[in-house]
Amino acid sequence: MGKVYVVGIGPGEYEQMTMRAANALNSCDVIVGYTVYVDLVKEHFAGKEFLTTPMKKEVDRCILAFEEAKKGKTVAMICSGDAGVYGMSGLMLEIGKDYPESEVEVIPGVTAAIGGAAVLGAPLIHDFALISLSDLLTPWEKIEKRLVLAAEADFVICLYNPSSKKRHDYLQKACDLMMQHKSPKTVCGTVLNIGREGETMTLMTLEELRDAKVDMFTTVFIGNSETKVVNGKMVTPRGYKNV
């Protein structure tokens, strides 16, 4: 049974990957992933075998990876951003139970929250909460509860999956819920296409965010009560003794 890596490739371009991730991809025989991510890395790992499955076929993709490893190949399953933040590492470890001889190594990467924060300035310097607005696998009531309590706790909040065709009004709902505890003037920011062509950052207030156009390639940041704009960047001070 060959070794199985689960690799976070970072938020965009090749050089946003860690050297450890690149080394794992160089050492493997097969690279498995969602079509879009495989296309992102293909040119940098010539000579590898590439296997893809479409979106929503995550279980099939994991089985595919382990079946290749069973043939004695070293396999890398790639994920955008980090493998462990809404990524494939959990499912791989669960499905790995059916392949008891398999050795699975998770290689971390820069997730969109971290990559997007660097584009906006320094919004995540202090305690923060990360929430996905996708209710595909989570009941919306649970998401609502997290939004309200995270706002009450004055966390900086980063939102993944803020919108999709079916969920066009979810960000609006989320902003209304957060405004139960956060000021409408709270500093917010969005980053589109982090680390790749078309990267765009925008600063706004929470009440403006409510009506902002976002899509599935946008990561959203809502400041805490101390977050401010410094020279056109979104900055959360580290604490009350800060300059």
Next chain:
Amino acid sequence: MGKVYVVGIGPGEYEQMTMRAANALNSCDVIVGYTVYVDLVKEHFAGKEFLTTPMKKEVDRCILAFEEAKKGKTVAMICSGDAGVYGMSGLMLEIGKDYPESEVEVIPGVTAAIGGAAVLGAPLIHDFALISLSDLLTPWEKIEKRLVLAAEADFVICLYNPSSKKRHDYLQKACDLMMQHKSPKTVCGTVLNIGREGETMTLMTLEELRDAKVDMFTTVFIGNSETKVVNGKMVTPRGYKNV
């Protein structure tokens, strides 16, 4: 005025750095940082000028970086993990106001939450909150409130700075607060020395965590209500439809 990079070097060994971070360090004249982090990278960037300041001299360190840039040098300020998570990017952007000709670029890295999660398995697959237990710059009452509300929201919780000589009982206090809403049997994990020599992971329950020995090199993970142990790894399922 030379360019100023603020660079997250990842959680430990050199290869945990992104290629973008390594490229920035290769391109600069001066590397500035806390002594311990400079020692971590020194051997890989021979021929650079290295400038260090001790812990708690963060403001001096930022001024030092900008003063070097003022001489026309390209400067990199390095941070352990990510530059934007309890890192130096915020302070650099604030102090950068005094150097209006400066161009500051933040380069993200793998923070301890992401790096430690990969060691434990997949604890952060779903919504999570990151909280520092250090009350050096934050009132303890605010930290308490965040712990209780994050537990009530059923977030996976990652704790930074769980202990120090002066704060030996803070983790105990934090566990008691989280147990107002989380079961004492909640799956938890700790990782010591992420990505470097002596890396050690340990799984336990929340009530066991309460009395665990941790230090300032430990990152702590508290699962949500669905987090489980899979083949000796800590795994949070992605959602209710998961296998």
